[in-house]
């Protein structure tokens with residue numbers, strides 16, 4: 001049996017595929033693992049410069065045909081940017097399920113569609129959003145996490161409409177963002193994630209900044225934005241475990257073994273002096289990345 005992992009990433013919006021876990025995916029691809037990314041929604045309504053800003057106040061000035069044409073064009077632009085950004089991390093198998101992000105709620109059709117992909121890809125590891133992210137009932141990330149868990153359950157059983165075999169997942173990792181580890185609304189109080197695994201992405205932080213900056217359709221090319229977000233997100237996760245930049249995860253299933261794991265980094269944390277600890281997490285590489293206009 002091959003040791004290479006098959007990884008499936010299920011994201012709520014196109015940019016989530018790389019901004020939540022792109023550095024980790026790049027490390028996996030470099031070691032020979034395969035990655036398939038799926039975006040559940042088009043992500044057009046919440047971030048898109050034209051759709052969001054133009055239609056918000058002036059929608060009555062456009063005919064249905066004009067609106068449809070603009071939406072088609074904007075989807076093409078966004079998907080093109082996401083594909084280019086994913087390519088920076090070596091991710092080439094990217095799929096868009098094209099759901100409108102007006103209302104995202106679990107339906108049997110969506111679950112079946114994602115279960116079909118799971119049966120086709122046969123992943124060892126599925127990466128998705130924390131299913132309790134703030135306002136977990138209507139938040140696209142949270143719904144995507146819930147959808148993924150439901151699809152994993154469905155894919156575990158045989159479907160008589162799908163020729164691919166049933167699939168049992170080895171592990172699910174939740175790709176966390178700062179919102180997930182601190183309750184910001186009452187309904188997620190007590191449901192915050194505990195980041196129990198951190199991936200050091202300091203070596204590829206330039207790609208994270210560049211990839212974010214490439215999402216011009218959603219204004220991420222505003223001066224300073226990509227760098228600020230990376231500092232605030234990956235920088236803050238990094239400082240927790242004394243890396244300059246990290247991606248944080250929580251595992252769904254407990255890991256098992258014959259002994260207990262203690263990483264080399266934890267041993268280093270235990271013996272480093274105070275100056276070394278601070279130096280290790282003080283890098284500002286993300287703020288120095290050269291970006292095209």
Ligand SMILES: [Zn+2]
Pocket residue numbers: 012013015016141
């Ligand atoms: Zn998102």
